[in-house]
Amino acid sequence: MKIAIVGFGKMGHMIKSSAENFGHEVVATVDPVAKDADCKVEQGDYEAVAKAVKESGAEGIIEFSHPSAVMGNIKALIPLGLPLVIGTTGWNDKKDEIRNLLAQCNGIAMTSANFSIGVNLLYKIIDEAAKLVSAFDEYDASVFEIHHNQKADSPSGTALDIAKHLMANYPKKTEIVTESFHERPKAKELHVASMRLGSVPGTHTVFFDSNADTIEITHRARSREGFANGAVHSLERLAEGIKNGSLQRGKLFEMSDLF
Numbered sequence: 001m002k003i004a005i006v007g008f009g010k011m012g013h014m015i016k017s018s019a020e021n022f023g024h025e026v027v028a029t030v031d032p033v034a035k036d037a038d039c040k041v042e043q044g045d046y047e048a049v050a051k052a053v054k055e056s057g058a059e060g061i062i063e064f065s066h067p068s069a070v071m072g073n074i075k076a077l078i079p080l081g082l083p084l085v086i087g088t089t090g091w092n093d094k095k096d097e098i099r100n101l102l103a104q105c106n107g108i109a110m111t112s113a114n115f116s117i118g119v120n121l122l123y124k125i126i127d128e129a130a131k132l133v134s135a136f137d138e139y140d141a142s143v144f145e146i147h148h149n150q151k152a153d154s155p156s157g158t159a160l161d162i163a164k165h166l167m168a169n170y171p172k173k174t175e176i177v178t179e180s181f182h183e184r185p186k187a188k189e190l191h192v193a194s195m196r197l198g199s200v201p202g203t204h205t206v207f208f209d210s211n212a213d214t215i216e217i218t219h220r221a222r223s224r225e226g227f228a229n230g231a232v233h234s235l236e237r238l239a240e241g242i243k244n245g246s247l248q249r250g251k252l253f254e255m256s257d258l259f
Contacts, residue, residue, distance in 0.1 A: 002056070004026075004062075005028070006064070007088065008029040011087065011227065011228065014224055015232060018232045022233075032069075046073055050077055050080060059239065063085065063087060067089065078107040083109075083242060084109040085110050085235045087231050089113060108251060110238050112254060113158050115227045115229075116219075116221065116227050117226065123256070126165045127169050129208070130169035134170045134172065138212075139209065141170060142190065143159055144204070144205045145192070145194050147194075147197075148197070148201065148202075155193075160176070164176075173189070173190040177189045178193075201222065201223055201224055202221040203219070238253070
């Protein structure tokens with residue numbers, strides 16, 4: 001597949017390597033800052049982004065830019081009609097707007113808080129574990145995550161997704177708490193705690209604890225390569241879904257839809 005990468009920072013470079021390792025051709029890298037991008041565009045010139053992608057002959061797009069640019073990029077790229085994987089986060093509150101645009105333009109896109117294959121396996125494991133553990137009242141549950149000290153948000157989007165998967169299958173927990181407790185937590189409260197340290201790519205753990213024992217389920221990323229590989233695999237599945245008719249245009253998919 002001929003792929004265009006919009007956003008050519010650290011993740012963009014990893015995605016290029018992953019795509020080429022999987023036998024694809026990266027026909028354009030588009031970025032306003034990166035010195036080695038194929039196409040340098042002015043900051044905020046989203047028409048130029050779309051033009052660069054269109055002229056490259058790309059058959060699919062992976063967007064991994066910055067929260068300040070993601071909405072402009074998405075709105076410019078969807079009308080091209082190409083399968084679009086959106087790796088940039090921070091626009092959850094705009095999803096309905098993007099769904100409407102996809103429907104109008106007959107486009108197709110996919111987004112995820114975390115493109116790691118391992119993390120998406122983790123979601124499935126937590127679904128099943130929570131169902132099993134919830135049958136025993138003596139167990140409590142919590143979520144913990146640790147990331148590098150350059151990460152700006154806390155808790156991670158992945159930690160919140162883990163919490164949602166857990167609560168969907170663990171009726172005792174109905175409320176997520178991300179701040180420190182200054183009193184005893186209520187039984188219904190699920191604590192999602194965070195730490196920022198050094199260069200840690202990302203570690204997420206679910207705890208089920210009783211007086212007798214503790215069960216821990218952990219995903220530990222060794223590098224960001226897993227995110228890049230997952231983004232490329234997601235674009236492959238989007239393109240294949242369009243080709244074989246298993247995916248309908250005009251929709252925004254989550255990685256769970258393709259997994």
